[in-house]
Each structure stands twice: as C-alpha cells, then as structure tokens.
Amino acid sequence: MEWTCWTLRGSEVERVGGRLGENRLRLHEVVVHGRKFPLNEVVDCLGNGSVILMHGVIAEHADTLMEEIATAVGLQEELELQAGFAAFLGHRTSVGRFFMTVNSRSDFQFIGPHSEGDGNINMQLAAFFCFENTTDGGETVLLEVDEESASWCSLRESVTRLAGSSRPLTLREFARVRAVHRLRSPADYVKASDRVFSEKRSDLPGVQLAHVLAEPEKAFSRLLDRKIFTYWDTISAVDHTSLTEFARLLDDFRLLKRPQHAADLSSMDSMKNDRIWSSNVGFERIFKSALILRLTSGDLVICSNHKWAHAAANWTPSTGVRRIAAAFA
Numbered sequence: 283m284e285w286t287c288w289t290l291r292g293s294e295v296e297r298v299g300g301r302l303g304e305n306r307l308r309l310h311e312v313v314v315h316g317r318k319f320p321l322n323e324v325v326d327c328l329g330n331g332s333v334i335l336m337h338g339v340i341a342e343h344a345d346t347l348m349e350e351i352a353t354a355v356g357l358q359e360e361l362e363l364q365a366g367f368a369a370f371l372g373h374r375t376s377v378g379r380f381f382m383t384v385n386s387r388s389d390f391q392f393i394g395p396h397s398e399g400d401g402n403i404n405m406q407l408a409a410f411f412c413f414e415n416t417t418d419g420g421e422t423v424l425l426e427v428d429e430e431s432a433s434w435c436s437l438r439e440s441v442t443r444l445a446g447s448s449r450p451l452t453l454r455e456f457a458r459v460r461a462v463h464r465l466r467s468p469a470d471y472v473k474a475s476d477r478v479f480s481e482k483r484s485d486l487p488g489v490q491l492a493h494v495l496a497e498p499e500k501a502f503s504r505l506l507d508r509k510i511f512t513y514w515d516t517i518s519a520v521d522h523t524s525l526t527e528f529a530r531l532l533d534d535f536r537l538l539k540r541p542q543h544a545a546d547l548s549s550m551d552s553m554k555n556d557r558i559w560s561s562n563v564g565f566e567r568i569f570k571s572a573l574i575l576r577l578t579s580g581d582l583v584i585c586s587n588h589k590w591a592h593a594a595a596n597w598t599p600s601t602g603v604r605r606i607a608a609a610f611a
C-alpha cells in the first residue's frame with residue numbers, strides 16, 4: 283500500500299544574541315489523509331527526540347491515531363491509565379477516549395513550560411490536538427532540554443518525603459500515601475541535601491511527612507532509551523525564575539499579550555500560588571532550543587515528555603476560541 287501523505291522538512295533559525303532561539307530542524311511535519319500516516323517515520327522521530335506535527339487529522343480519528351502510535355512504542359497501557367487517572371482526579375474532562383481538556387485559565391494567563399507530572403509518575407509521551415484556535419495568540423511553545431547542562435543541579439524539585447521523626451510505612455500504607463502525597467518509596471526519608479520547606483500532615487499515627495526542595499534526578503525515557511533530566515511540573519511550578527524567564531521568552535518572540543492597564547506578571551501566571559523560591563537559572567542554561575507552533579484545526583503534536591517541556595502563550599480575551607486537547611502516556 284502506498285502512503286497518500288507527504289513530509290515537509292524544516293529550516294533552521296539560529297539562536298539570536300545568546301538567547302534561546304528556534305530550531306525548526308527539530309520539527310518533523312507530516313500531512314495525514316484520512317487515517318493514513320507513516321507510522322514508522324513517526325516512531326523513528328520519537329526515538330531521536332524530534333517533535334512530530336501532523337496536519338489534517340480529523341477530530342474523530344485523533345484517538346485511534348494516538349492509540350496506534352502509543353501501541354507502536356509500547357505505551358498503550360500508559361495511554362489508557364493516564365486518561366483514566368485524569369478523569370478520576372477531576373482536574374480535566376475527557377474529550378474522547380484518550381484526549382482531555384487542557385487546564386483552564388483566566389484572561390491573559392499563560393501556561394509556563396513544564397513536562398507533565400514528575401519523575402515518580404514518569405510520563406513518556408505528550409500529545410496535543412487542536413480543534414480550533416482563532417485567538418490572536420495561544421501559540422504552543424515547546425522547549426528542548428539540554429541534557430549536558432551542568433545547571434540542572436541548580437534547580438530544585440518539590441518532593442514529599444518522610445520526616446526524620448516518622449516511622450517507616452508498610453506497603454499497604456505506602457500505596458495510600460503515594461496516591462495522595464506522591465511519596466516515592468516506603469522509606470523515602472528527608473536527605474541531607476534537601477531543603478525542608480514545610481511539614482505535611484498525615485492521617486496515619488506516627489507518620490510525619492515533609493515537603494522538601496530536592497536536587498533533580500535523571501529519569502528514564504523509554505522512547506530515547508536513556509536517563510535524562512526533565513523539566514517536570516514539580517520543578518517549574520515552584521520556581522519564580524521560571525515565570526520571569528518564560529515572560530522574557532514570550533517577549534523575545536513578540537508573543538506576550540499584556541492587559542491594557544498593565545498588571546504585574548503574577549496576574550498572568552497560572553502557577554502563582556505554587557512558587558516558593560528563585561533558582562536564577564536562565565532558560566538558555568537548561569534548554570537548547572524552542573519551537574513555536576501556531577496550531578490550527580486538525581493539527582496534532584506529539585513529542586517525548588522528557589525531552590520537551592510544553593507551554594502555551596496567552597492571548598487577548600474575546601479575540602477568538604482556543605480549543606486544544608491533550609493526551610499523555
């Protein structure tokens with residue numbers, strides 16, 4: 283059978299003035315006709331860390347197409363699990379079998395860069411399907427992590443551990459505490475390198491938890507077949523510098539929309555209540571390049587959740603509708 287699709291090759295945009303620039307060579311574009319697309323090409327691209335942008339996907343086919351790709355890379359179970367998990371937690375609404383709504387936001391709010399989840403859940407694949415985007419912004423921004431950078435040790439991840447005064451947990455207790463507090467193991471005690479931020483209550487007698495800022499650890503990417511540092515939600519959301527760096531990046535690419543009576547940046551920040559410290563690590567020290575994607579109806583983006591942090595630019599309210607759904611595996 284002959285594929286009735288074709289592939290567009292990108293062109294490179296060099297980094298400007300030492301700041302983070304776009305590298306369109308990291309983008310692999312494919313046009314889909316009906317249900318037909320070059321699966322092997324997509325799998326190869328995921329393996330080499332490229333971002334795949336599929337054009338012409340019919341909304342009713344997005345789930346099937348996603349399932350086909352997840353199965354080909356051995357992540358079908360994880361795709362189903364994540365869809366069920368998000369619906370259970372109630373912070374997202376299902377849109378089809380695997381896709382779900384993206385987090386809601388207020389006027390002028392943007393979503394800063396992050397990889398979905400944390401090293402404990404270790405999600406492998408991120409995908410975004412665009413039903414429509416008729417706003418004057420709302421670009422999808424992807425940032426490629428610099429695996430070799432020494433600056434990862436200057437970041438901190440928000441982690442829950444057992445306080446030193448706590449007794450260890452039984453496996454049954456651990457399953458419960460893991461689900462609620464994301465504890466990583468039954469005897470994951472506070473480490474000497476941790477900065478304890480606050481104590482957390484536990485409803486188990488003799489069990490005390492601590493919220494700490496911990497040194498990031500590499501996580502294993504099944505797509506890339508190696509351990510890499512990842513800009514998890516739990517790293518980006520707690521860092522004030524992540525907010526100022528993202529606003530600067532949006533400004534550099536002329537994407538930042540400001541309210542007429544300029545409020546401060548925190549009013550545009552969907553994570554303002556979570557930020558508790560400043561790393562002072564510039565994005566050019568932990569990311570290699572950016573991709574700015576103005577998605578239109580029928581576009582589907584798929585990438586490694588480890589290699590690429592995703593974000594969304596803001597837009598001027600009332601300029602249109604932005605309807606994008608996400609799937610993770």
Ligand SMILES: [Fe+2]
Binds near residue numbers: 396397398592
């Ligand atoms: Fe996300």
